[in-house]
Amino acid sequence: MQHIKRFFLELAYNGTSFHGWQSQPNAVAVQEVLEQALQKVFRRKVETLGCGRTDTGVHASQFFAHFDLPADLNFLAEKFLKSVNALLPTSIAVYRVIPVHADAHARFDATQRSYEYHIHYQKNPFKHHLSWQITGGLNLEAMQDAASIIKNYNDFGAFCKANADNFTNICNIYRSEWEETADGLIYHISANRFLRNMVRAIVGTLVDVGRGKLGAKDMHGIIQSQNRSAAGASVPACGLFLTQIHYPYI
Structure with missing residues (x-):
């Protein structure tokens, strides 16, 4: 069984041009655009899970999502942030990547x-x-x-x-x-x-x-x-x- 590391991403987005956070068929959502950028940075498919759902046109000045990577895949946070933000549109910004415990959950752990x-x-x-x-x-x-x-x-x-x-x-x-x-x-x-x-x-x-x-x-x-x-x-x-x-x- 492959060991994994879990990370939280802190991000913000202007929701004007998006159909909410959650990916959906035939509409551009924040989650889809973020995952495409993460895939290019890590050269592998990366799935995220958000702290909640926002509707079409709703904004977030603070939003968290979690994702997993193989435990042996190492990266520098500063370099990662620079790379992922360069790939994202101006309407989405990633501020922090935070290592968390393997069971941490962006949605269910929010108090x-x-x-x-x-x-x-x-x-x-x-x-x-x-x-x-x-x-x-x-x-x-x-x-x-x-x-x-x-x-x-x-x-x-x-x-x-x-x-x-x-x-x-x-x-x-x-x-x-x-x-x-x-x-x-x-x-x-x-x-x-x-x-x-x-x-x-x-x-x-x-x-x-x-x-x-x-x-x-x-x-x-x-x-x-x-x-x-x-x-x-x-x-x-x-x-x-x-x-x-x-x-x-x-």
Whole structure:
């Protein structure tokens, strides 16, 4: 039996031109492009497994994936990073390669994940595809109240994409709050896990509160309903960033 070494890659990507992280037929995904670069560097097929999945157009300022190599294949981290980044498009960057124990798992070992959703008010060519432009004012105080209510619950079926086939809708939310910026807002949310499309559905519901379509306290009934149709529409993918992943050994 061949002995292997496992490594984590820390990377970031602008998801605008990708159909998410996970490789799929007839669409270009981040995983596919990364594995092609790794294959050229190591001159062998390299399969990666990511810390999660991001949807089409969603970005990641921090993302981890693991891969295995034969134990007798040695390489210098600095040289590897230079080589792989030279092969990757400007929309993907690899920052670190980290030796880990053989059973380390990029997805299942993550203890906390954090996302941001960016909103701006004024047309800005430098935020195109990186933030969602909203015209008209939002009631930030009401949105903040509604965001805080989310931390009182752990069953988020109301914000889960239909037919997502999750084994459970239970998520432990550690942070849920808005930050005001010079020209907009950033929503911060952290949890041990997220359901598919969950953050975009939550933000859409909070924006409905900000627009006066819902009251902040309506969030209780929406969450308790566990009904996706009770919540707001999902916001565009362009403003969503996966920003941080925590592991007990990194």
